Amino acid sequence: MSKKIIKRSWAEPFKIKMVEPIKMTNKVYREKCAKDAGYNTFLLKSADVYIDLLTDSGTNAMSDYQWAGMMLGDEAYAGSRNFYYLWDNVKKYYGMPYFVPTHQGRAAEHMISQILISPDNVVPGNMYFTTTREHIEIAGGRFVDVIIDEAHDPQNTHPFKGNINLNKLEDTIKKVGAKNIPYVFMAGPVNMAGGQPFSMSNLKAVRSLLNKYKIKLWLDATRATENAYFIKMREKGYENKTIATILKEICSYFDGLWVSAKKDLMVNIGGFLATRDKRVFEEARNMVVVYEGLHTYGGLAGRDMEAMARGIEEMVEFDNIKARIGQVEYCGKQLEKYNIPLVYPFGGHAIFLDAKKFLPHLSQDVFPAQTLASEIYIDSGVRGMERGVVSAGRDPKTGKHRYPKLELVRLTFPRRVYTQAHIDVTVESVAQVFENRKKIKGLKMVYEPKQLRFFQARFKKL
Ligand SMILES: *Cc1c(COP(=O)(O)O)cnc(C)c1O
Numbered sequence: 001m002s003k004k005i006i007k008r009s010w011a012e013p014f015k016i017k018m019v020e021p022i023k024m025t026n027k028v029y030r031e032k033c034a035k036d037a038g039y040n041t042f043l044l045k046s047a048d049v050y051i052d053l054l055t056d057s058g059t060n061a062m063s064d065y066q067w068a069g070m071m072l073g074d075e076a077y078a079g080s081r082n083f084y085y086l087w088d089n090v091k092k093y094y095g096m097p098y099f100v101p102t103h104q105g106r107a108a109e110h111m112i113s114q115i116l117i118s119p120d121n122v123v124p125g126n127m128y129f130t131t132t133r134e135h136i137e138i139a140g141g142r143f144v145d146v147i148i149d150e151a152h153d154p155q156n157t158h159p160f161k162g163n164i165n166l167n168k169l170e171d172t173i174k175k176v177g178a179k180n181i182p183y184v185f186m187a188g189p190v191n192m193a194g195g196q197p198f199s200m201s202n203l204k205a206v207r208s209l210l211n212k213y214k215i216k217l218w219l220d221a222t223r224a225t226e227n228a229y230f231i232k233m234r235e236k237g238y239e240n241k242t243i244a245t246i247l248k249e250i251c252s253y254f255d256g257l258w259v260s261a262k263k264d265l266m267v268n269i270g271g272f273l274a275t276r277d278k279r280v281f282e283e284a285r286n287m288v289v290v291y292e293g294l295h296t297y298g299g300l301a302g303r304d305m306e307a308m309a310r311g312i313e314e315m316v317e318f319d320n321i322k323a324r325i326g327q328v329e330y331c332g333k334q335l336e337k338y339n340i341p342l343v344y345p346f347g348g349h350a351i352f353l354d355a356k357k358f359l360p361h362l363s364q365d366v367f368p369a370q371t372l373a374s375e376i377y378i379d380s381g382v383r384g385m386e387r388g389v390v391s392a393g394r395d396p397k398t399g400k401h402r403y404p405k406l407e408l409v410r411l412t413f414p415r416r417v418y419t420q421a422h423i424d425v426t427v428e429s430v431a432q433v434f435e436n437r438k439k440i441k442g443l444k445m446v447y448e449p450k451q452l453r454f455f456q457a458r459f460k461k462l
Pocket residue numbers: 057104105106107129131132187191220222223259260261262263270271
């Protein structure tokens with residue numbers, strides 16, 4: 001008798017203790033909702049959404065350990081014990097001695113941009129992120145994209161599409177002069193490239209190049225744990241290291257970092273800035289009291305800081321991060337069965353649909369990704385988000401649309417929130433829209449806000 005090898009599945013390292021009902025709606029109702037929301041998924045009421053894959057930002061399910069911590073909130077105006085516990089964990093896991101809490105990641109971006117950037121400075125980075133670039137520009141700086149070319153090609157399966165192209169970086173330094181570059185930033189995995197990580201060897205090479213020119217390097221560490229997971233899975237020499245060890249090594253090459261705690265830390269609100277640069281720390285501490293609150297709470301409640309501190313301990317657990325990225329991968333593999341055009345490799349936090357390929361008959365002027373996101377919502381109540389020409393905004397100098405190469409719809413997975421059955425429903429809906437794709441017409445923008453327009457822009461069907 002031959003022995004059959006049974007394939008062994010894995011499942012989440014947690015079970016459900018509390019449930020939140022979600023509303024089931026029909027297509028006629030959703031047509032109306034989409035129209036009322038100006039065909040912008042950001043403007044839908046959450047109550048009208050069935051499966052919410054808009055973002056993984058602040059939408060996470062906290063653990064019982066985190067909820068228990070919420071009861072231990074020390075709501076003193078100054079010197080809350082939760083602040084000191086969080087600071088200890090920032091030192092322990094990110095290896096940065098100085099720390100300033102903020103209410104969200106963008107508040108930390110605001111401070112770091114105002115502190116380090118002078119008018120006409122240039123800030124190179126591995127692809128733009130919406131709020132990051134906005135704050136660079138508000139501070140009078142200019143962002144220059146120095147990511148490798150592979151990142152702009154959705155079909156390219158390079159394992160580290162978040163890497164910086166060292167030639168592009170050095171050319172930029174030579175062109176504008178090192179003294180006009182206050183810092184270079186790296187984010188990982190790179191959201192706008194489809195959730196693509198950078199490698200440790202690329203990071204080390206960037207660091208040594210910048211040492212030569214005495215330029216600072218800052219990290220957007222919002223999803224750094226996911227980046228650490230990809231390094232463990234894909235980079236030689238890291239397969240036996242823990243996520244915590246890899247995360248700390250990543251941070252060791254940076255002068256400082258900012259974090260939106262609403263992602264990796266599995267909380268609903270929070271952010272921080274951490275650095276080994278005492279001068280930046282002191283300036284940030286002065287600034288935080290103007291914009292956020294005292295430097296020992298930075299716009300957060302004591303209980304929020306406790307949940308963040310405990311979230312840091314959970315985010316580096318291998319099984320936790322494996323289940324998260326495993327769910328994203330599962331969704332991608334199911335979509336492949338229907339030949340849906342996707343961005344490769346699958347990202348850490350999201351699956352990205354390639355809207356240019358999905359709707360090849362639509363030009364970028366009629367917003368294919370915006371259109372696709374609203375069509376999926378109308379089909380099933382699944383909410384994704386546009387990451388294309390609307391998100392890219394207008395060039396501040398010319399006032400023209402920026403036409404990014406990538407025109408994507410992002411299906412983003414909140415941590416520990418949805419089951420595999422929810423993923424199946426999502427996949428089937430995308431497949432249905434794909435079946436009917438030829439009938440889909442584009443959109444016309446009828447209201448456009450000046451800043452971060454994708455949040456509030458309104459559209460009409462053509
Ligand atoms: C979410 C995010 C930010 C901004 O953080 P908020 O908490 O939303 O203000 C910055 N960078 C990256 C990579 C993000 O994902």
